[in-house]
Amino acid sequence: MRQSKNYAGIPDEFSQMEKAAVVLIPVPFDGTSTWGKGADKGPEAFLEASENMEVYDIETGTEVYRHGIYLAPPIEADEPEDLVDEVHDQVKDFIKRNKFVTLIGGEHSLSIGSIRAFNECFDDLTVLHIDAHADLRKTYDGTPYSHACAVHEASQTTNLVQVGIRSMDAIEKTYMDTERVFFAQEMATDEFWMDKVIDQLSDNVFITFDLDALDPSILPSTGTPEPGGLFWYETLDFLRQVFEEKNVVGFDIVELCPNPADRSSDFLAAKLYYKMLSYKFREDTPDGDADAGAGNAKPRPSGLASKYDEDDDY
Template structure:
C-alpha cells in the first residue's frame, strides 16, 4: 500500500512539483489495443508495485528519489485516440517548459505519439530510441493515425528514429522503415556489438519509448501482445546504462503493461525498470540528504518554441 499517495511512498518533501526534478505522468489508456486488453490498468499496478519496492539501488549506491519525483494527475482523456494524443502532447510540453525531466507510464503505445511530438518540439535534433517487439510504423490502423500500431510512424518522418528489438511487423511497414536504423531481434541474438552500433546511430538528445513487450515473455508475460525471443533483464540494463551515460536522455515513456492479478512479478519488473532508468539518468547527481534537487535548466532544451503551443 502507498501510505501518502506519492510515487513509491516517498516523503512529501521529495514529491512536490515545485522542487522535484522528475515528473511522472500516468496514462491509463487502452482505447486502440486489438488483442489482450488491460493496459489501462498498467499504471495502477506499476504504482502499487513501486510503493513496495526498495528505493536504495545497490548497483549505483544511490537513492534517486532524492532528486524529487512528482506524481502528476493521470491523463484520462478517452473520447478518441486523437484527443488522447493531444492531451498527452499538451501536458508533456507544459512540464518540459517548467524544466522538468518528464516521464510517462502507460497505457498502450498510442500515447507515445503525443509524448514524442512534445519532446520533438522542445529539443533540437531529437533521436527517438524505440525499444519494442513491434515496428509500430503503420500510417493508419483501424481508421486512425493515433492507433498503437502507428506509435512511431510520425517519429519516423520527423526525428532520427532508431528501433531495437523488433521481431513482429506487417509487410507494409517496410515502406516506412529505415532498415539501416532497425535492429531485429534475430540479428541481435548473434551480434556481440549491437549495443555499440545502436549508440553510434543516436544523436546527442535522445527520447526513449520502451514498450515492455520488447522483453522476453519469460520475464514479461504481462503485455497485450507478447512475442517470443525478446530482451532479458541484465542485457537490457547494460544497454540502457550505456545510453544514459553516453547520450543526453531528455525523457522517456514505458508502455503496454497489462497486469495479471495471478502473477505480480511483471508489475515489479516494470517498477524496477522505471526506477533503474531514473537512476542511470541521475547517477552521480544525487541530491543532498535533506532537500530534493531544485530543477534547473534541462540540457538540450530548445529556446525557439512558442509559449502558445501548449
C-alpha cells in the first residue's frame, strides 16, 4: 500500500514514535474474505480520507492529534496465520512501550492477533465486539485464522461482549454466551441497551469495531453489508459512554472495502477513528483546550495500565 508520511497530514512534531501517545498500525490484508473483496485497500483509503479531515473535534473541544499519533509501517503477510502472528508481535511490542495501540484493517482476521496481544498485557480484559456478524466459528474454509473466526479465541480466553449482531451460522450458537450478546433486533426496541452492555464490561476494554456493524445506508463500502445496523449518533453516544466509564486500552477498526465512486464510507471510518481517540484523551487535555500543545500532552492517557508498567526493560 502507499504509505502516507504522517497520519492526517499532522506536523512532524506530533508524529514521532518516541513522543507519540498513540500508535496507528495499518494492516492491508484481505486473504480470507469470501464475498466482497477489497479490505486490503481499506487502510490506504482511510489514510487518504484522514488527510482531508478537520482535526478539531467540536464535541470535545480538542485536537487530539496533539498527543502524538505515530503511523507505523503497514503489517503485510501472504498467509493469514503469519499475519496474525505479526500483528500479535508488533501490537505487544508497542504496548510494552506504553503506547495506546490502534489498528486499521484490512479484514477482521487481524483482530485475532491484536486481541491475543492485549489479553496477554492487561488483566481481566473485556473484548467489546461491535459487528453485524458473530465471527465465532472455530474454523472456516480450513483455517482458524479466518475473518469468520475473528473472536472465537476471545470467546474462550476473555470476557467477550458482542453488540449489533444480526447475522450468524447455527454452529456459532454453541460458542456464544447469549447473556453477553446484544442482537440488533432487540437493541432496536430497548432504550436501555447501552447501559446493559456497559454493565457487562470489566474495567479494561479492548474494542474491535467491524464497520459492517453500521447500517449500510451510512456505510455501504464493506465486504458483507447487512441491513438493520447502527447509525452515527447512537454509535457515538454508546462509544462515548464506554470511554467515560471504562478503561479502553486500545481498539481496531476493520472491514472497510473502499469504493472509488463513493468516498463517504472512507471518510466515515476516518471520522470514527478520530472520534474514538478524542473520547479517550479528552480528560487529558487541560480544560478541553484545543490549543494545548505537545508540551502539555501526557506520554499516554491516564488509566492505560498494563502488566508491563513496572518492567524496567521497557
